[in-house]
Amino acid sequence: MSTFIDIKYAFRLLFKSPKFTAMTLAVLIGGLSISLFTFSFLYSTMYKDLPLPNGDTMLSVNAEFNGDFQLLTSYEFSMIKEQQTVFSEFGIYDKKDIRLSFEDSGKNVYGTYVDEGFLNFSGTKAVLGRTLQIADMAAGASPVAVISTQIWMNDFSSNKNVIGMTIIANDIVTEIVGVMPQGYRFPGSSHIWLPIKPSMIKNMANNSNHVYLYGRIKPGMSKAKAEQTLSQQINTIYQQSATQYNLEKGNKSVRLWSFPFAQMGGEGTIMFTFLNVIAGMILLLACINVGNLLLARSIERQKETAIRAALGASNNRLVSQLMWEGIIITVLGGVLSVLLVGAALHYTDIILHSWNVQTLVFWWHWGMDKETLLMAVAFTLVTIFLSSFLPAWRSANQDINTTLRDGTRGAQGKKAGRLSRFLVTTQVFLVAILMLVGAMSGYISHKLVNLETGDNYTNVMKARLSLPENKYPEPQQQIAFYQSLIADVKSHPRVVDVVMNNWLGDFPLTLERFDYTDENSKPSIDTLSVIGKTDAIGVDLVDGRFFTHQDKEGNRKVAMISQSMASRYWPGESVIGKSFQLKINDKNEKLFIVGVVTNRMNPKSMLGKLDSADEIYTSGLQFMTAYQNLYYLIEGELINTEEIFYQALYKIDRNIDLFYAVQPAEKNRGMMRDVMQLTSNITFGTGFFALMLALVGIYGLTANSVAQRTHEVGIRRAVGATDKSIVNMFLKQGAKQLIKGLGLALVIFALMSFGFNKMSEGLFPTYLYIVLAITVVIGLSAIVMLAIYAPTQRAVKMEPSSALRYE
Template sequence: MAMMLDLKYALRQLYKSPKFTVMTLGVLLGGLSIALFTFSFLYTTIYKPLPLPEGETALRLAVYNDGEFDMLTANEFKAVKEGVSLFSEMGIYRDQDVRMSKGEAGRNFFGAAVQARMFEFSRTKPLAGRTFTALDSLPGAPAVAVISEEMWADEFNRDPQLLGQAIELNGVQTEVVGIMPQGYRFPHIARIWLPLQDTVFDAQAPISEQFNVYIRLKEGIEATHAEREITQVLRSLQLQNQQSYGMEAVQKQARIMTFQMAQTGGEGATVFLFLSAISWVVLLLACINVGNLLLARILEKQKETAIRNALGASSGRLISQLMWEGILITVLGTFLSVCLVGALLDYVNVGLRSWLPGAGLFWWQYGLDGATLMMALVYMLGTLFMAVFLPAWRSTRQDINATLRDGTRGAQSRKAGRLSRILVTTQVFLVALLMLIGSVSALIANKFVNIDLGDDYQNVMSTRYSTPERTYPSAQQRLNLTYALMDEVQSYSAVTHVSVAQWLGPRKVHFGHQEYNQEQTGTEIDTISMIGDFQTTGVRLLEGRLFNRADTMDKRKVVIISDSMAQRYWPGESALEQHFVMEIEGHREQVYVVGVVSNLMNPKSLFGRLDSADEIYLSGSQFVQTLQKLSYRILPGTTNAEQIFYRAMYNTAPNLDVKQTVMPAIKNRDKMRESMRFISHLTFATGAFALALAVIGIYGLTANAVAQRTHEIGIRRAVGARDRTIIALFMRQGATQLVIGLGLALLLFSVIAMGFQSFTEGLFPVSAYFVMACLVSIALTLVVLLAVYMPISRAIKLEPSSALRYE
């Protein structure tokens, strides 16, 4: 009965104070929604079990080579499968672009080349027909494929006679043997599945291809135990390969992780913690503000509470009465937050379908699931504790006699004033820190949005392909195929330039004129294999010549270097005909510089200037690669530009293994810029919301403090105190809280800035951090002082007689 009376009283109070109710509910709704959406989005992306039967036991096996995330080669997979008996299921796959042709027209689909038992691993049976058997992977076996239900519906109008018919995939007549159920896109975003040929295991270690490895551990086997055994096998194999083939020494470490974590390169936990921490800070700010607003109402009743306590009311009953307003607001805010986040997650699903090819990975199914609802409950309970229970509990932990003796009517108690100041200081600290970190994030995002990459991909089409080694076993055969394909593409009148390149990553370089200590084994410089015209991607020749077909494998090895490298190692002289030693494919090769080109942005220089890192271009005619990226520049306005490559491919090598759909090269760059622009906007929005929270919270606390000291203000004015003296008194108190909170935030930010500056090797000048700190300090100072000035300016407008009678 008493609880019902308290509840009715709280409802009546909220109804009588609509501004307070709406403001408190809005603050809480914003903080809860940001925290809950961030959790749900990251949890689904990184941690949520795969939406498959027994999806929680489906794992990926990866390897770290010298600390860098990588995939296993077929050679390594074979050794692990034979040397480790801890798996109940194990296999390999690779994502593959599949071209389906219908006469002169065609369309590309995301696909996967998989082993026969991959479908059994996913615990999913076909909707119609069959999946693969071991016979489908044998050399010379008839070409077969399994397609998705979506493809069956979209491309074949659910033709019931499709099974057993042949369709042209990658230039090969292929029999459709099965159709998978709706929504099935395992292992990533596949819509067509092809059998992975057993011949991939025949290649020797130096040229063995890399694959994704899926596993399921035997019951009772710990992942850490399996990792140790696999690591031993991989390191033993690596030593054998070093002795047999002269392969480069690499420190290997096996890692077993979920599909989701593997897709992030093993960095998912870091991303989750960083973004979650930001959302938690926002939620904490919201809780502080809600607590501030509720505390202000509680403080108004502090003497009433003391009197009721003195008359025998229990602390539990008093806390309950004081908490009901907060409980109602928190429960309603959580409910509205869940509804809003559910709508936002549905929007994300729709947005992914239009923004990302293939609508993203198959486990990206965002929505209100059990984990999200459970976290909403956790956030609600946390908010009830921090924003509702603590203020109510704190107000009842008072000395009744001291409270009844403290001050006069309407005066603010000393304890209440001290608590109010601590809350304002804490809020200033959190808002300042969030805004400072947000400023750095926005600055980084802006850097990437407007970054000069040193290339030009406008009007350039690109694709990736792999030359089948079983069809072209020798390096010269693969090179001849590359030349034939490039010539065929170049034969089209709409094509102006063609090139084939492959990023090889850092390679160790030894300069004869440079001394190395015992710990150094050379200088690592990013290396690119290149055939064709550099103008295809906008890189300019500054000195010397480009590669040509006379640079054959039996001639002296030649390289082209970036201008930054020429200036760094041969300042004041020509770099042409300079020579040095490179470690390539396990061998040391002496190479000669024949050209210098403009600088290119690479992974090492993403956090710096164009000339902060160097590039070496190897002649692709002398060091033949299997995996290649082909790019061709077209005339503006060319229609059906992607068909140029496919026609050239079918005229030269119909069985070419295309890894990536032909698309405008600028599209990938635009996606990166769009992502960074989105991060920039999100950062500013979060900072703006945090600033809004600061305005509401600080204003609410200050207004309450001023209201409780209105009687004091009236006395000061009655005895002759000037208005500006009274204003200065309150402003000094606000400034003290500002200086403490902002000072602590700037101190912590200086430590963060020094670490970031060291990590990015001076991406931004030190003055940039100083400017950010100044701008945030000025903005927050104006907000805090304005929040202090507004209520005091209203209070001094009261006549002294009215202020003295103020309750």
């Protein structure tokens, strides 16, 4: 009965203060919604089980080499396939881009080369026909494929007689033997499944490609034990290979991850933790603000509470009376947050799938689920504890005698004053950290959005391909292939020019005029191989010449360098004809400069000026690699221009697999800018919300504190204190909390900046951290001091006689 009376009393108080109720709900809903949405979105992205039969037992088999994520090789797979004892199901697959041709046009789809057990491993049967069998994998077997429901519907008009029909995949006539169910795109975004080629499973350690592996652990064996057993086997194999073929020294271990976690390259935990910590700080800030508002209400009733205690009310009854107001607001805020987050997740799912349905993995669906509801309950309980129980417990557990005699009418008690100052300091600290981290993230995003790249990919198509080394083992064979490909692409009437390049590495530079103490003292320069003229992609010639067909193996080795490198090492001189040494693949090569080209963005200059990093271009005919990027400049619109490349490729060798679809070269950069713009907007939006929370909270605390000291203000004015001196007194007291909160935040930010600067190898200049810190300090100080000044100024305008009578 007493609890029911307390609840009715709490409702009556809330209805009597609609502005207070609305403001408290708004703060609470904002903090809860941000935290809940962040958790749900990231959890669904990284940790949810696959929506397949026994999806929780399906594992991706990966490796770590010297602490870095890595795929296992086909050689390692073949060595452990028969001797492994940890998997009940174990196999291999490889993801590739597949070109489907239709007369004079075509399209690219994500495809997977799989072994005979792959589709059965996913526990899914074909809705039409069959899945792939071991006979389909044999050398010389007729080409067959299993297609997705989407291809069946779009390209075969849902023809139920599709089994036995043919489709041209990578210029090979392939028989359709099965159709998978609607929505099935395992292992990610696949729309076609082909038998894995025997050539993909090579048995030489020094000539083996990286592949994807899958497995399901035997019943009764733990994941940790399976990882330990496999790691021992794989590391033994690698050490033998490293000794025999002089491979890189190090230790290799196996990591068994869920497919969603493996999709993030094993780095999901860092992102998940970091973003949830940020969201948790927003929630904590909201809890503090709600707690502040409720604490202010309880402080107003502090003497009432003390009198009740003096009259014999139990501590539990007092806590219950004070808590119910907060419980009602928190539960209502939690329910409204769940509804808001559910709607936000639903629309996020619609937007992302309509934006990029082809590349999103099939398990990425966002919406209200069991995990999100459980986390909502957890967040709500934490909020009740922080913003309802603690203020109520603090008010109920007071020294009755001290409270009844502490201060005069309308005065603020000592304990209440200390608590108020502590909460202001805490709020300043949290907001400062959020703003400093947000400012850094926002700057990075802004920098990437407005990146000056130094090149021009307008009307340029890009293809990335790698020649199989077992088929094209010699550089001359690779050169002949690529020269033929370039000639065929360039012969098309719409193609203006073709250029091919590949990043070779970051190599030590030796100049005769400089003295070097050791190899580490030599500068390392980004080096690319090039065939063709780089002005096709906007890297223009400044001096000298481009490479020609004469710059080939057997002739003098040549190089082009960026303007930044010419200015850095030969200021005011002509560099044409000068030479330098470059250690390429552990071999010192003497190169003669034949040209200078404009600066362009590379990884070292991504967040700096274009002239902050140098580049060297070598002739691709002298330094050939199997992997290449091919760009071709198109005249007119880029409609069906990918077919130009495919027709040229299939004319030479129809068995070459592409890593990615041929697409406009600007596409990935445009997507990166869109993602960075979205990140920047979210960062600034979150920071702005945190700042508003701080403003509301600090203003509320200060207003309550000043209101409780109105009687004191009246006395000071009555004895002759000026308005200015009273305002300055409050500002000085507020400045102490500001300095404490900002000081602690700056210390933590300095440590974070030092760690980030070291990790990014000095990517940002030191002054940037200082400028960001000063900007946040000035901005936050102005906001906090304004939140203190406004209620103080209002209090000193009150007539002394009214202030002395203030209750």
